[in-house]
Amino acid sequence: MCPDINSLFDAHNQREEPARISTPDSMESIESEELPAFFTERNGRRYHVQSNSTYPLPCDDREQQRLNAQHILLKQILQTNYIGQIGQILNAPGQSHGSARPKIVLDLCTGTGIWLTETATDFPRVHCIGVDMVPIATRYPENNVRFEVHNLLSGISCRDASVDIIHARDILLGFPSPRLPALIREIARVLIPGGLFASGEIHLSVHTPNGIDPFTYCPNTARFFQSLRQVLESLSHPSIGPAYLFNLLSTRNSAFEITQRNFYTIPLGGFSSDPQIREVGMRWANLMHDFALSIREIMDRAIGRESWDNIIRGFNEDITSRREMVMHYHTLSAIKR
Numbered sequence: 620m621c622p623d624i625n626s627l628f629d630a631h632n633q634r635e636e637p638a639r640i641s642t643p644d645s646m647e648s649i650e651s652e653e654l655p656a657f658f659t660e661r662n663g664r665r666y667h668v669q670s671n672s673t674y675p676l677p678c679d680d681r682e683q684q685r686l687n688a689q690h691i692l693l694k695q696i697l698q699t700n701y702i703g704q705i706g707q708i709l710n711a712p713g714q715s716h717g718s719a720r721p722k723i724v725l726d727l728c729t730g731t732g733i734w735l736t737e738t739a740t741d742f743p744r745v746h747c748i749g750v751d752m753v754p755i756a757t758r759y760p761e762n763n764v765r766f767e768v769h770n771l772l773s774g775i776s777c778r779d780a781s782v783d784i785i786h787a788r789d790i791l792l793g794f795p796s797p798r799l800p801a802l803i804r805e806i807a808r809v810l811i812p813g814g815l816f817a818s819g820e821i822h823l824s825v826h827t828p829n830g831i832d833p834f835t836y837c838p839n840t841a842r843f844f845q846s847l848r849q850v851l852e853s854l855s856h857p858s859i860g861p862a863y864l865f866n867l868l869s870t871r872n873s874a875f876e877i878t879q880r881n882f883y884t885i886p887l888g889g890f891s892s893d894p895q896i897r898e899v900g901m902r903w904a905n906l907m908h909d910f911a912l913s914i915r916e917i918m919d920r921a922i923g924r925e926s927w928d929n930i931i932r933g934f935n936e937d938i939t940s941r942r943e944m945v946m947h948y949h950t951l952s953a954i955k956r
Contacts, residue, residue, distance in 0.1 A: 703952025
């Protein structure tokens with residue numbers, strides 16, 4: 620569970636840097652011999668063992684390398700590490716709004732913990748908590764970082780109105796559509812009044828120059844994303860996840876007020892004459908290829924291994940032969956009323 624706020628504040632007062640708090644749910648408390656119980660291996664890849672989760676990607680070293688590379692590239696594309704008002708809130712002097720305690724950042728589905736670790740380094744007086752259902756983050760984080768193993772489908776294990784910022788990046792694959800309203804309610808419960816929710820999600824679709832029908836301009840890539848969306852929909856994942864999340868947050872009775880919504884264009888392939896943009900496009904195309912390999916277990920099951928291999932092969936052909944294909948990355952931030 621999330622650490623007791625008073626304990627955190629006491630530790631903060633007693634030493635220059637916040638003390639690390641250890642509980643049975645923390646990464647530090649998991650013994651090395653216990654780690655295999657969190658995973659299962661299939662077809663040479665390592666997966667989580669949570670029976671109530673439809674999260675389709677592996678959690679092995681190969682996937683962690685992909686996640687870290689994606690983080691680095693997204694930072695370059697967004698030209699920041701901080702969505703919305705995160706940097707502004709954490710840079711502001713003083714403690715948590717209306718309280719004497721230090722500010723607290725909660726990172727949902729933290730994965731390797733790379734974003735949270737960088738945040739903790741940038742803001743050493745802020746307490747940073749990362750939550751994931753598998754222990755793949757470091758067991759020896761900075762003093763102001765704590766990683767917890769917890770299945771968020773069971774809710775967020777923090778007290779009401781106890782967190783200043785909740786960061787959730789690329790989490791929609793872990794939450795089927797029927798479970799997202801409950802997650803939003805939990806986020807609202809845990810945030811302080813005036814607290815910030817910040818989200819970033821990839822839209823799994825391709826966009827073409829001048830709005831040309833993708834099935835005409837780049838049929839292989841259009842089929843690639845169509846197949847992904849159809850299979851994810853069969854698992855109850857929203858096929859237009861970023862828009863679905865926005866709609867949940869912007870309903871009339873929502874506990875949130877949306878303060879920023881941005882769309883970032885990401886080149887797919889090395890078509891640009893600008894060397895920097897060309898490099899970004901090639902790196903992003905490589906990441907999407909690696910994503911296709913990571914998600915292949917559910918794709919093989921749904922459409923067959925040979926069919927998915929042919930779709931990946933066609934996608935790679937389009938990358939080298941079609942110009943000006945792009946994807947969109949959606950970010951939004953919302954303040955709890």
